[in-house]
Amino acid sequence: MKKVLSIAAVAALAVSFTACKKNYTCECTTYEDGVPMATTPNTIRDTKKKAQEQCEAQNTTVGSLKTECTLK
Template identity: 45%
Template structure:
């Protein structure tokens, strides 16, 4: 039983840590690169939210930027 608990604990720990990695948010306007933002140690959904926020911020400043998560 202890062995099963240990294996389950290790599996869960690896599962939770493997979902986070470094992402890059690249923003372009009319084919020109206007910004690259590094997003370290994040889940994909959190990184996508940050990248979407970056696009909203740039467009709020008068740009017509498009940001993609890499």
């Protein structure tokens, strides 16, 4: 019985340390000369930290066009 409980405890501990991948929405809004033109949602399936990094990597500025992305 102790062996079964020990194995169950180790398994539960291992599961608690794994990073959970979830679906996050990265919402990107494109502005032209400061006026919002379009908003596009993108789904990112990853850990929150990595999803945040991927979302922020989509921020761009080209001439008068600027795209700002935020994780929702």
